[in-house]
Amino acid sequence: MEVLLDKLHKVQDEFGFLPESEIVRIANEQGITKSELFGIITFYSRFYLQPVGKFVIRICKSLSCGINSAADVRQKVEEHLEIRNGSSKDGLFRLETVECLGHCGEGPIMTINDKIYDKLNPEKAIEIITSYQHKGEENA
């Protein structure tokens, strides 16, 4: 009962994104054209067609977080990383503002590689991101 989404997740887990050759392979397996699969993949927000930063930061912009000043957090993080939606020059971070992450009682929320950080304020967010920066530098 393996469904298309399983296959896509599996490839993305392995490569960090969906390489073209893998998309062609999966399309053949699914018996659809590669263009149709391209259309399906791009519908979803969480699949990437190019390599992205090592740490994917997602900041919730939905209403509950918005009411609790998520925009301030986002602005500070953008300034700190010098990116808006996109990846940082050093390839360490990718920043996305996303819709509801389902932790509305604990906003503002951000996730880094899907680990949840809640009840943020700008300072706390920068502190967390800085710790990842150190992690990235150590590993490099």
Added chain:
Amino acid sequence: MITLKINDKSVKVTEGTSIFEAAESIGCKIPALCYHRDLSVYGGCRLCIVEIKGRAGFPISCATPVEEGMEVLTHTPEICELRKNIFDLIIAYYPFECQLKCDSCATNKICELRQLAEEMEINELKFVPIARQGEMDDSSLALKFDSSRCINCGRCVRVCREVQHVGILTPSRRGPATQVSTFMDKGMGNVDCTGCGQCLLVCPVGAIQENFEINQVLAAIADPKKHVVVQVAPSVRFTIGEEFGEKAGVNLEKQMVTALRKLNFDQIFDTVFSADLTIMEESAEFIKRFTEGAKLPLISSCCPGWIRFAEDHLPELKDNLSTCKSPQQMFGALLKSYYAEKKGLEPKDIVSVSVMPCTAKKAECMRPEMIENGIYDVDYVLTTRELASMIQSRGMHLPELPEGKYDAPFGITTGAGLLFGVSGGVMEAALRTAYELITKEELPKIEFDDVRGLKGIKSAEIDIKGTKIKVAVANGLENSWQLLKHADDYHFIEIMACTGGCIGGGGQPISRDPDVLQKRKNGLYKDDKNMKLRKSHKNPAIQQLYKEFLGHPLSEKSHHYLHINADLQSPFIPK
């Protein structure tokens, strides 16, 4: 049968009919943009909403089947208001130059937005226009796609998938970013697009158009150093009148020749001549393969959309394809060799233009095997629509022009060559010649009715003095795909990429209406019947050409000029 009421009028239709179609059958036109009779239901535009008594909300009529006793209202004030809002929303996010300023728009003739605005009596737009950025995909040699004009109705995507089995187009992304894309946004020229142009025929807003080459042709004509020669495909004469308000199927060949002369082409030739030549070569090829027990079926190769499709989807049939070039390319090759020699011209000074019912031909002429020492056998390809627009822009009304005549030495043609314009025609023309060459006797009945008509797949068994030959014909690439699953059942197969053959080509006046195709087809068969010569091998000009230049069919010279000798799989070389 199901009886229902539409706007208090009783209607009787077969079960499974949609409300939309039922309304259409009594002349009640419900507005729609994504609906297309040849395609699956999409349910996107929502303009075809109706009210059904006893049912909540506004169901869409294209997707709702009729039911016994149903009472439908199609144009209540509330529905009209909702439709107007939906329509206004589309225009609000349309290029700024639109905003229903149709007078200055190049695509106004075909634009269904304009037609709808008229039908719905919209003269004022209420929503606020939104700036829109689009990209032009001009990567294809045949077609270009202006995404800023696209309304995402999904017709091109569906025709490409459902009718053509090609499927290079897809809706991609979502929400405000939704757009029609090719795989990885590579562009139509960088994926397996056949260039057939059926997408162009169904696009309601002219977002897909052919790669225009009018300016290059005009520049060549204006250049005194250039000898500009034009050839016109068989089907064009039966369709070009539609661009001037004539009925489909009316033959305007002679007026068209006059128009071409007035446009200052140096020589005007008929592709029907090289269609006759194709028949000589292809029937010789068939007889050779058949008698020598070589690989069969032989599959026709004159349709460039089909050739592209075969290369991408059916490589295993490579050796079944006829090695004959298409009539357009045979003509081109002759023009830059035999004709140049005869006229004492340098091939590089000849500009060879063709007028085709086809968008794929624009790419075909840039295949490497169609180019020798940097000389293109065919330099520019115009569609029927492009020629019509050239004629119009000179202020000429085609139907009223005096009659003219094609030039020698290619001036004599036969009904067989003319048949290339319709699905089944190549097969019929080839059989007329093959029969007589094999049996050395005259055909008892010249028409092969089994391979005629607009049906997607046709087959027949031909008795050639005791030898049974099984033939099949398909038009539309999905039909062809289905037929070719059983390719081994046949000796000879004709494939045309477009519905109905070239009369339904992507370069023709915009229509996929079966009535229009029917009329175009009838016109063609009627003229075949009236031709003095109806068999390619009886064409004296063809006989002359063999005597003077080629020798005999499949000769070394024929192979050099008229056949494809290399592997087909090679990239295009754009000019």
Added chain:
Amino acid sequence: MPEHKYLKKFIEASPSGDFANLRKAVEYGRDKCLNELEISGLVGRGGAGFSTAAKWKFAWNSPDVVLICNGDEGEPGSFKDRYILENGAFLLLEGLLISAFMLNSSEVYLYIRDEYKDALEAFHKCLDDNLDLIVWYCEQVNPGFELKVVCGGGAYVCGDETSLINSLEGKRPHSRIKPPYPAEKGLRGLPTIVNNVETLSNLPLIIRDGGEKFSSMGVEGSRGSKLICLSGNVEKPGLYEIEMGKITLEEIIYTLGGGCPNGKLKFVIPGGTSTAVLAPDGLKIAVDYGSLRKAGTSLGTGAVIVADESVDALDAACNAADFFMSETCGICFPCKEGNRQIDHLLNLIRQGKGQESYLKLIQDVALTASCAARCGLGQSCGNMVTSLIDKFRTDFVGAKL
């Protein structure tokens, strides 16, 4: 008024169990179970509030029914399904097994949004912990049973049942044209029942306590308890459970949630961003499907978002408009172009380039989408924005126009 704990009590008391309710269901047989379900009056907790028993009856006599549990919770303000998955996976698992038994369904999916990594892990752990019981179930109760957990790809519209089915089929996940409804023709054309995580989590309790007991809670049309996700400007945000119809929105906000910490309450969204807002004078309203519908809004997913006076109604409207614009599937014109237009008009107003007539245009767009859009997303996209305009017109016209 203390919190009404029913589902939560079960979750807190028994993070695992022995499938007693499942065994009881098997003893009852599927028809008696359906009878109990019908008596219970359970309606779907995903937002539409449709009778669960009625939905199931469409497919009751079909072989090869597919059961899909919808855990693609994406409605801004909602986190109840995540709560159940993370804390009460066992309850959901038992609910799934009972439902699959009742529906004779051996093909079962749990579709969880990809963002819910902890929830996914918790559910997988629950499956591992209860392997013996599941083996027993597969051998004795529902031969051929297969449960497949699928992670979404990040698309709010997959919360719509037909979009979710397309997603599972490996197609572009936009909604399907209805009819046919999934219960008739769903996944691969098979009759398919799609229910929300919270809905199916009620099944074990209905079997345990009987339909009567369940229906003794709540009011007509809204039986049982409901999980409420409280967020926004509120002292104690979090997940609460209520008995439907027996508590007002005001009590939820003030008694359970402790009210607004930093100022006066301005408006409340009762059921997520697809629902119309209520002003302070509208909060003395019982929280159940019928009462909120009567008040022109909806209980939706039970996502109560509280906004105090620091919140500008225009900002909130822009937030919702942006959400719907980026989450529409893009197939239907009134929704795709309508949301683009609403977003554009609101931003013009915010930039001081607006006109008062724009407010009427927004209402026209919202009406058009609600009448002509293809699915629930489009039909409800204008609810919040238009209600904000109705109730807080000055925030829109005030300084900005």
